[in-house]
Amino acid sequence: MKLATWNVNSLKVRLPQLLTWLAAQQPDVVFLQETKLQDGQFPRQEIAAAGYQVAFSGQKTYNGVALLTREAPTEIVFGNPLYPDEQKRLLTATVGGIGMVCAYVPNGQSIGSDKYLYKLEWLDALARWIAERIAANPQLVLAGDFNIAPDDRDVHDPETWAGQILCSAPERAAFQRLLGLGMKDSFRLFEQPEKSFTWWDYRMLGFQKNRGLRIDHILLSEPLASRCSAAAIHREQRKLERPSDHAPATAELSR
């Protein structure tokens, strides 16, 4: 089973790229973030024609998450029942007996801002939700845009970014709390190239200079981590004309 996560930064703009990428990569489950589409505008037909079922939760202009699956998703839960939230950032479903949680963690803007406090609250509630889901089904995938670079090796310039948004100690502690629930960072189950990132700022030639961060992750509960045979970042997507500022990440499960 091949899992993929991608912050597409507008599904409307990125739909042609997504369809081409799906045909090339043939993932079984795709976690999308920043669809920026109201549910009525979701491109159901195009996704169905590509061979995927969908569950989605969107709003206009901002946020929006979707799950594309070969097998029908069941037990779909919109948002976090433990944290009422107007913003459409979380989607949970069961696919082939595996719990799938698609997350678009708040960016946080800057340390100490209202948005930062919201981010930390949101992450606290996410951890509680994940604990509940693992207890219900030990096979769980949590994937999406975490807006957290877990470690200095996930940062192009750790000194400049030290303590900054996406890298601060409380954000990293929130990420570690998810690992403490038994989730594994699939990317780090394998040897990886240095300076592997999933996001590069559109500004200041960020991608050309590889000034990136690894903030998009596929976390696997222990029974799934033991089945994981590969994990990769598809940075070639960031080289295309009119790219998302994020590249997709994938993880493969054997058996």
Next chain:
DNA sequence: ATGGTAGCCGCGCTA
């Protein structure tokens, strides 16, 4: 030097 770029029914906001 707080810059810069992309996306959104925009006239600023979020990332």
